[in-house]
Amino acid sequence: MSEADLVYQIMPATAAERERLAALPVFSMSAQSLGRKVARGDVLLAKVGEEIIGLLIAELYGFFDENVVSLIIVDEQKRRRGIGTALVEEAEKLFGKGKLFMATNDSNAPMCSLCDKMGYVKVCQIDVPGEDDPEIVYLKRL
Numbered sequence: 001m002s003e004a005d006l007v008y009q010i011m012p013a014t015a016a017e018r019e020r021l022a023a024l025p026v027f028s029m030s031a032q033s034l035g036r037k038v039a040r041g042d043v044l045l046a047k048v049g050e051e052i053i054g055l056l057i058a059e060l061y062g063f064f065d066e067n068v069v070s071l072i073i074v075d076e077q078k079r080r081r082g083i084g085t086a087l088v089e090e091a092e093k094l095f096g097k098g099k100l101f102m103a104t105n106d107s108n109a110p111m112c113s114l115c116d117k118m119g120y121v122k123v124c125q126i127d128v129p130g131e132d133d134p135e136i137v138y139l140k141r142l
């Protein structure tokens with residue numbers, strides 16, 4: 001499949017997809033916690049047909065009472081085709097107005113670059129004692 005042929009849709013995860021999502025290795029959270037997020041509409045999926053090729057978890061008031069994207073991941077084989085950007089754009093539409101935070105480790109060049117490109121600005125750095133890869137917090141006013 002060429003880049004031009006990749007037709008995908010962005011949509012909220014449904015309760016029926018909860019089990020499939022919980023089985024993905026990226027999830028360290030419990031099925032119960034994931035289920036709550038799915039029920040609230042906080043989990044967006046990028047799908048080609050029934051295949052899940054990307055996901056984003058967006059939490060309303062999840063970061064010091066502000067909106068935050070807590071996880072975004074795209075299938076390794078399908079990266080660099082705009083899917084990450086499309087997921088974040090959908091989250092921005094969902095939140096409408098206000099502030100949206102994203103965070104990633106300083107060493108995560110792809111995510112830092114995505115944040116820069118989408119107009120997010122670095123607002124702070126969280127240094128975790130004993131670790132040398134700080135969490136960089138980005139913000140955009142929608």
Ligand SMILES: CC(C)(COP(=O)(O)OP(=O)(O)OC[C@H]1O[C@@H](n2cnc3c(N)ncnc32)[C@H](O)[C@@H]1OP(=O)(O)O)[C@@H](O)C(=O)NCCC(=O)NCCS
Binds near residue numbers: 085
């Ligand atoms: C970060 C991630 C979600 C990006 O998804 P993606 O679908 O590849 O992103 P896009 O195609 O929309 O890329 C948008 C921009 O991000 C930047 N970017 C993406 N991948 C990059 C890479 N490997 N190197 C440098 N910049 C990169 C570029 O600026 C890119 O724009 P460009 O292609 O026009 O240069 C993906 O790399 C991923 O799943 N990483 C593993 C999970 C992760 O680290 N998530 C973030 C922490 S929660």
